[in-house]
Amino acid sequence: ALTHLDSAHLGELGVPVPRYDRSAVTTGIVHFGVGGFHRAHQAMYLDRLMEQGLALDWGICGVGVMPSDARMRDAMAAQDCLYTLVLKDPDGSWTPKVVGSVVEYLFAPDDAEAVVEKMADPATRVVSLTVTEGGYNFSPVTGEFDAENPAVVADLRPGAVPATVFGLVTEALARRRDRGQAPFTVMSCDNIPGNGHMAQQVFSAFADLRDPELGRWVRAEVSFPNSMVDRITPVTTDDDKAQIAERFGLDDAWPVVCEPFTQWVLEDRFTQGRPPLEEVGVQVVDDVEPYELMKLRLLNASHQALCYLGYLAGFRLVHEVAQDPLFARFLRAYMDDEGTPTLPPVPGMDLEVYKSELIARFSNDAVRDTVARLCAESSDRIPKWLLPVIRTNLAAGRSTRYAAAVVASWARYAEGVDEQGEPIEVVDRLAEELTGIAARQQEEPLAFVANRRLFGDLADEPGFTEPYLAVLGSLHERGARATLESLMGTGS
Ligand code: NAD
Structure with a gap:
């Protein structure tokens, strides 16, 4: 019989599970684009820190923005945000670990206000992104932010309920500024040359369009560190799920599979602090x-x-x-x-x-x-x-x-x-x-x-x-x- 993956069954699973007390983990990171790569990479590094008793105030709140993320919302809700990460070795062995660093998940189309307030909360010190190259909404010809994109136009209408990552993040930044709080750091983990520079360019461009004064504040106050991220993470297939059930007796709605290799090189520019990632192999450098x-x-x-x-x-x-x-x-x-x-x-x-x-x-x-x-x-x-x-x-x-x-x-x-x-x-x-x-x-x-x-x-x-x-x-x-x-x- 298969064991369902959730908090209540952690003690019964035949695979390594979080040994730290997840109820003591508090959110410090809000992440947009919880897909395969984030769960194989950033969330895995946080989980490793938590296993050492570190970074317990750097739990992750995942956010889905696209309608298709409803599937991830449902998988996360049914499993208390737990999932299995499986490393596939060339010798045919599979190494599973249940990752516990994602502690909340919000689906923006259900409740945009909750997403904005989560980011406006002073406990949130980093907002990170893996929203694919297309998610940065820049024109490949001019390299400029595409202000004509209908989703962007809709988010810029006065009184609009924000629906894009730009609208949501900018609204949260505006609230922090108005409340006299320091901004969070925006950390792009997408596979784009100069990903921090790119994030700075597109988020500042959106803020400018909303309110030039806010745009100036974003440029002056928000930090956008660059990073190099690497781990080959293919899309999870039905066969992967079936094999995980067969090999480990585990019923996981959406596991992640990837290669054993992993690398993360990160610029040390965080205005509100960061998890001690160098303790788990992240290369923290001045120039990525x-x-x-x-x-x-x-x-x-x-x-x-x-x-x-x-x-x-x-x-x-x-x-x-x-x-x-x-x-x-x-x-x-x-x-x-x-x-x-x-x-x-x-x-x-x-x-x-x-x-x-x-x-x-x-x-x-x-x-x-x-x-x-x-x-x-x-x-x-x-x-x-x-x-x-x-x-x-x-x-x-x-x-x-x-x-x-x-x-x-x-x-x-x-x-x-x-x-x-x-x-x-x-x-x-x-x-x-x-x-x-x-x-x-x-x-x-x-x-x-x-x-x-x-x-x-x-x-x-x-x-x-x-x-x-x-x-x-x-x-x-x-x-x-x-x-x-x-x-x-x-x-x-
Ligand atoms: P994925 O399809 O599993 O997840 C992508 C996530 O981004 C989904 O949640 C999706 O809804 C969201 N998204 C897409 N467009 C968006 C938009 N416009 N606004 C907001 N959210 C949006 O893909 P993945 O494998 O997790 O890869 C995501 C990114 O990670 C890649 O595009 C790449 O930049 C980076 N990356 C991936 C790998 C890899 O091997 N898969 C390796 C290095 C870096």
């Missing part, structure tokens, strides 16, 4: 940027290096690509010869170890991350993660052959037809435009990179176009695997 560049140019850029070529070579799961020795050598060559030389010193990190770990993480066949997930929204990713590497290397007179091959593989993938003539579903907000351009490139081989909105003047740089054209031609004539073989010097 080197870590962020390391992650974007090694981890994220390598994801792009493996996904298009991997897809064209017939792979559908990430570990299958990373376990193929030819692909692993290609990834390592990109990282060593092109990614790494563009990085500033990264204090406290051994890049050799980091890169070997990356290949091992990608190879973890328990995680079952998909190639399709990595191929999605390429036009947001390649310009942010890979093109800066190419530009830096061109300026320094270094080779760009591997990164140029990645761009060529994207161009080939964007044709929307695989090497067997089967359609590829290109998931990208620019899919139609990109597929149209890629269709012309047999006759006009530079067409794809001549798109200046994405590539700037890269098409004018022979140091890039020569290797790019060679690989694109080879992909058309001989396919992905043979191309990679000759690039790596193993083919005919």
